Amino acid sequence: MESVSVNQFRDGLKRFVEQVVDKHMPLRVTRRNGADFVVMSAEDWERDQETLYVLQNSSLMRQIAEASMTHAVRTGYAPNKEQLDEILGVRG
CATH class of the missing domain: 3.40.1620.10 (YefM-like domain)
Structure with missing residues (x-):
């Protein structure tokens, strides 16, 4: 700095x-x-405040850790094609 x-x-x-x-x-x-x-x-301050909120929230940190573990072993939620298209904004 x-x-x-x-x-x-x-x-x-x-x-x-x-x-x-x-x-x-x-x-x-x-x-x-x-x-x-x-x-x-102000943008950077708000980003830092959001980061601090997440880091201090044990429930959110636990959810992030669990999601990371399921992602690593590929056992997490997998959307179907229709859901994936909606997430990615693909129009039929």
Whole structure:
């Protein structure tokens, strides 16, 4: 993660904001008193919040682990042709 001083951030605010949003790269802004902060796009923040929610939800993590295991041994759910066509958006 790139790091800049609060003065550099202030002087290049527009450029840094565009970089954070366009390149999806968070930016650490350091302050003299040591209280740093991070600037990130709203899209990236929402994605991270969703990831944290899933990781903290033991029921979802168990479902993911079970699905991964059944997928690995090919014993999971297999849709029929009609269902597969619907999933893939194939029109008859």
